[in-house]
Amino acid sequence: MKLSLRIWRQKDRNTPGRFVSYEVDGVTPDMSFLEMLDVLNEDLTTRGEEPVAFEHDCREGICGSCGFLIDGVPHGPRRHTTVCQLHMRFFKGGDSLTLEPWRARAFPVVRDLVVDRSAFDRIIQAGGYISAPTGSAPDANAILVPKEAADTAFDAAACIGCGACVASCPNAAAMLFTAAKVAHLNSLPQGQPERDERTLNMVAAMGREVFGTCSNHGECEAVCPKGIPLEFIAALNRDVIRAAFRRRREPLHVIGAAQHPAHEDVCESNSAQKESST
Amino acid sequence: MSESLRNDGRVWVPKKKGDTRRPNDIPESERDYYLERRYPSFGNLVPRDVASRAAKEVCDEGRGVGPGGHGVYLDFADAIARLGLDNVREKYGNLFEIYERITGDDAYRVPMRIYPAPHYTMGGLWVDYHLMSTIPGLFVAGEANFSDQGANRLGASALMQGLSDGYFIIPATVPDYVATAKPEKVDTSHAAFREAEEDVRRRTDTLLKVDGRRTVDSFHRELGRLMWDNCGMARSDASLRRALAKIPELREEFHRNVRVLGTGEELNQALEKAGRVADFLELAELMCLDALHRAESCGGHFRVESQTAEGEARRDDANFCYGAAWEWAGQGQPPALHKEPLAFEYVHLAQRSYK
Numbered sequence: 001m002k003l004s005l006r007i008w009r010q011k012d013r014n015t016p017g018r019f020v021s022y023e024v025d026g027v028t029p030d031m032s033f034l035e036m037l038d039v040l041n042e043d044l045t046t047r048g049e050e051p052v053a054f055e056h057d058c059r060e061g062i063c064g065s066c067g068f069l070i071d072g073v074p075h076g077p078r079r080h081t082t083v084c085q086l087h088m089r090f091f092k093g094g095d096s097l098t099l100e101p102w103r104a105r106a107f108p109v110v111r112d113l114v115v116d117r118s119a120f121d122r123i124i125q126a127g128g129y130i131s132a133p134t135g136s137a138p139d140a141n142a143i144l145v146p147k148e149a150a151d152t153a154f155d156a157a158a159c160i161g162c163g164a165c166v167a168s169c170p171n172a173a174a175m176l177f178t179a180a181k182v183a184h185l186n187s188l189p190q191g192q193p194e195r196d197e198r199t200l201n202m203v204a205a206m207g208r209e210v211f212g213t214c215s216n217h218g219e220c221e222a223v224c225p226k227g228i229p230l231e232f233i234a235a236l237n238r239d240v241i242r243a244a245f246r247r248r249r250e251p252l253h254v255i256g257a258a259q260h261p262a263h264e265d266v267c268e269s270n271s272a273q274k275e276s277s278t
Numbered sequence: 279m280s281e282s283l284r285n286d287g288r289v290w291v292p293k294k295k296g297d298t299r300r301p302n303d304i305p306e307s308e309r310d311y312y313l314e315r316r317y318p319s320f321g322n323l324v325p326r327d328v329a330s331r332a333a334k335e336v337c338d339e340g341r342g343v344g345p346g347g348h349g350v351y352l353d354f355a356d357a358i359a360r361l362g363l364d365n366v367r368e369k370y371g372n373l374f375e376i377y378e379r380i381t382g383d384d385a386y387r388v389p390m391r392i393y394p395a396p397h398y399t400m401g402g403l404w405v406d407y408h409l410m411s412t413i414p415g416l417f418v419a420g421e422a423n424f425s426d427q428g429a430n431r432l433g434a435s436a437l438m439q440g441l442s443d444g445y446f447i448i449p450a451t452v453p454d455y456v457a458t459a460k461p462e463k464v465d466t467s468h469a470a471f472r473e474a475e476e477d478v479r480r481r482t483d484t485l486l487k488v489d490g491r492r493t494v495d496s497f498h499r500e501l502g503r504l505m506w507d508n509c510g511m512a513r514s515d516a517s518l519r520r521a522l523a524k525i526p527e528l529r530e531e532f533h534r535n536v537r538v539l540g541t542g543e544e545l546n547q548a549l550e551k552a553g554r555v556a557d558f559l560e561l562a563e564l565m566c567l568d569a570l571h572r573a574e575s576c577g578g579h580f581r582v583e584s585q586t587a588e589g590e591a592r593r594d595d596a597n598f599c600y601g602a603a604w605e606w607a608g609q610g611q612p613p614a615l616h617k618e619p620l621a622f623e624y625v626h627l628a629q630r631s632y633k
Contacts, residue, residue, distance in 0.1 A: 012544045038495065045493045045548065050539045053547050061376065078379075085379045111545040134449040 001027050001093030005040065007052055008100040010109050013116075017109065019098070029089035033076065034059060034066060036088055053112040061085040061225065064160030067167070068113040069100045074164035074223045082162065082225040102167035105210045106174065119209040120161050123178055126205030127198045130190050149187050156183035158226040165220035165228075171212030176220040178206045179236035180228045186239055196243035203240055279352070279392055280373050284322045284329065286357035286366065287390070289313050291350050295340040301351055301389050312336055320632040327430050327511075327578040327591070328632060330394035334511050335589075337393070344391045351389035358386065394511060399565065400431045400578055404603045408451035409443060415459060417452055419443040424601070429577025482542040485552045490535030494552045497532050501555070501562055504528070509566050514582045518570040522563065529559040564604055564613060571615065574598045586629075595627050 002025045010017025024040040031039070034056050041051035057065040061082040068083065070076035076086050091097070099113060107115040159180035166174050182202050185191030191198070214233060221230045290311045292304055312332055314321040324332075333350045336342065343349045358366050363386065367374070374385050381391070402424040403411050409425065411418050420440040421427070427435070464471070508521035532555065540546045575584040575591035576598065584592045600617040607614050 041548075042493050042495055045537055045539060046491075048539065051548055053545055061379070080375075081379060085376070087380065087382070089382060114545060134445045136446065 001029075001088075001091075003027055003036070003091065003093070004096040006096070006098040007112070008109075009052070009112055010101075012111060013108050017112075019100075027088050027091075027093075029087065031088045032059065033070070033083045033086040033088065053110075053114045055114050056084060059084040062160060064162045067102065067162040067164055067225075069098075069102070069167065071098050074102070074167045075162075075225050079222075080225055080227050082160075085225075102163050104163075104166045104169075104172035106172060107163060107166065115163070117161070117163050119211070120163065120174070120177060122209065123174065123202055123205045124161075124181060126201040127181060127185070128194060128201060130185060131193050132190065143189050145189055149189070153184050153187040156180045156187060156228070156232060159184075159224075159228050160226055162225060164223045164225060166211065168219040168223040169212065169214075170217055170219070171215055173214045173220075174206050174209065174211040175214035175233050175236070176224065176228055176230070178202055179232035182236050182239060183232045186235075195239070196246050199236070199239045199243045200247075203236070279377060279390060281326055283352055283370060283373060283390070283392075286361070286369070287322065287352040287354050288356055289322050289329070289333070289350055289352055289392075290389075291336045291341040291343060293341075297341075297343075301343070301353070302387075310336070310341070317632040324632045325430055325577075326394070327580065330511050330578075331580060333392075333394050342393075348393045349391035350393065352385075352392045353389035354385060355389070396506075396510065398431045399561070400427050400429070401565075401568075402427060408455070409447050410451070410455065415455060415461070417448065417455075419448050424603070429579055431578065479542075481553070481556075482549065484533070485536065485538050485549060485556070486540075486542060488533065488536050488538065490537050492531075492535050493537060494548055494555050497528065497536060498551070498555045498558070501525070501528060501558060505562055505565070509562070509569055511578075512580050512582050513569050515570065515573070518566050521566045522570065525559060525563045525566065529556075529563075532556065532559060567613070568602055568604065572598055572602065590630070593627075593629070599627070 002023060005022045005024060006019045007022060008017050009020045022040060022044075024036060024043065026039060027036050034054070037052060037054060044051050054068060055065045057063045059066075061084055066082055066084045067075055070083070070086075075081060075083050078086050078090060101107075101109050101113045102115045102117075104115075106119045107117055110116050157180075159177060161177060161181075163177070165176040166172050169175075182199055185198065186195050216230070216233075218230055221228065288311055290309045292299070293308050293310045297304065297308075313324060313329060316332065317324050317328070322329075336350060337348055340347065343351060354366060354370075366386070377383065377385050377390055383390070398421070402422050403418045405411050405418050405423040405425055409417050409419055409423060411423075420443055421436050423443075426439050426442070466472075466475075504521055504524055508517040536552060538546075538548050538552045540548065542549060569579060569581075572579060573581060573584065574594035574597070575581045576593050577591070580591055584594065586592050600619045603616040603618055604613040605616060
């Protein structure tokens with residue numbers, strides 16, 4: 001079948017982008033959406049035009065590399081499906097589709113459909129480590145993990161960090177992502193020693209990036225390819241309050257970052273950006 | 279699909295060649311559960327090299343299913359009847375979902391169609407017992423090294439090796455290195471840095487300047503096909519020699535006729551891919567060379583010349599009881615073979631049997 005595509009082309013972060021229209025032919029129903037773009041790119045290369053940049057790696061829906069908007073919807077029309085697992089049998093010949101990168105200030109465009117999601121990496125880094133003995137094999141079942149805790153942690157760990165939640169949020173908030181990443185280790189016995197520190201540090205790191213604030217809109221849950229539920233956001237809010245009350249060592253500071261980044265955090269983020277751009 | 283599905287799924291093909299009936303319309307008596315038939319004691323749980331070759335054989339016989347005939351059924355009907363739908367969903371739900379997404383089929387109702395495909399090289403960078411490579415200070419952990427890999431890549435070995443290296447070895451050896459090494463202070467004005475930078479720039483420029491007629495992907499596909507046909511689930515002296523004759527030709531054409539557009543100044547995915555395919559062209563040649571020199575069958579390496587009367591892999595322990603470490607000897611030079619003898623203290627070498 002043959003499709004018409006309007007694709008956002010942008011050379012780099014500092015060059016203005018624009019939509020360019022392409023026709024792609026020879027698309028079969030068994031192709032994934034990315035394979036369809038491979039076909040387009042081969043054709044473009046043959047014609048001497050630079051291929052469309054898009055991120056991809058595993059193409060099994062588990063690495064979190066891919067993702068862009070198809071007609072305004074992150075990862076396209078299928079629920080719980082990344083673009084790499086979205087197959088062309090859900091489209092028909094003659095369809096006209098608009099593809100554009102995630103639109104969020106925290107995710108600057110690198111090129112075409114590729115955005116810089118290192119803000120997510122910095123949130124994860126802020127989570128730090130868990131205390132884990134190494135060096136010799138631990139005794140089996142030395143730490144008992146309740147089934148329910150294991151399941152919750154697994155559900156949270158299903159987050160692949162693709163960024164669809166941010167892209168779909170009218171505030172470009174990163175709450176669902178951060179909530180899932182916090183819940184993963186906070187749900188497990190192994191994650192308890194650093195639980196409060198991890199929660200506060202990750203929420204503060206989120207506040208330092210230029211994400212918006214959560215207004216419980218819920219679009220994130222609707223587009224999440226891994227079906228991460230909003231409950232994790234509620235759990236994160238509980239964990240922040242819990243951590244705030246349990247904190248002993250230092251005076252309370254920046255706790256409201258989960259909902260409203262503190263003024264000094266925003267300033268810090270601005271100065272950090274200036275440093276990185278020079 | 280994940281191999282864990284073979285824990286409960288039953289593998290079969292129609293007994294008759296070219297049977298185009300839907301799987302659920304084929305009666306029990308006309309199905310060939312070939313793994314259970316050939317390996318009664320292990321059945322569907324035979325190791326992946328055995329299961330892969332058996333699938334290839336039935337498909338080569340013309341009994342493969344699905345479009346193209348490259349498929350065998352993996353059937354959960356019995357597992358669902360025995361364990362209940364909910365239990366099967368609990369165990370494998372995510373995999374069934376992936377399958378549904380790719381094929382549009384509901385594997386709870388119709389059997390999955392599967393076919394073996396290579397997905398690891400079953401090898402990696404040489405490391406010592408500290409997991410340090412031949413470059414001092416460069417440690418290689420997890421599946422990127424060769425240390426725990428044998429003739430078969432075992433199920434979940436990525437996880438296993440990541441955990442064992444990460445828990446037991448690296449926490450001792452890297453701190454030891456850091457504590458004892460006395461690195462000199464280096465910055466980017468160091469001659470080695472400038473040499474490496476120059477080398478990368480030269481390679482980048484070379485790829486960009488070719489401006490040929492073929493895309494990187496077309497070379498990648500051709501190389502993949504060549505390896506699939508000649509260095510795949512079954513290889514022979516002749517097929518490997520054929521590949522070894524063709525790979526240098528393909529590499530020569532790649533460097534003469536590849537088309538990489540754009541520049542090296544901004545994100546250029548075609549350029550990245552071209553660098554990787556250039557590497558694959560080297561690695562593929564090495565894999566064929568290694569497979570050719572090892573004139574025995576062993577695990578995933580099945581040389582058709584070396585099989586038992588029943589078609590199983592036949593090792594030659596007198597001549598090949600070693601791990602092969604190939605040393606890069608420089609551009610255009612044949613790699614040098616280092617043999618690392620294998621010693622077996624507790625479990626002794628024997629002919630495998632899964633019957």
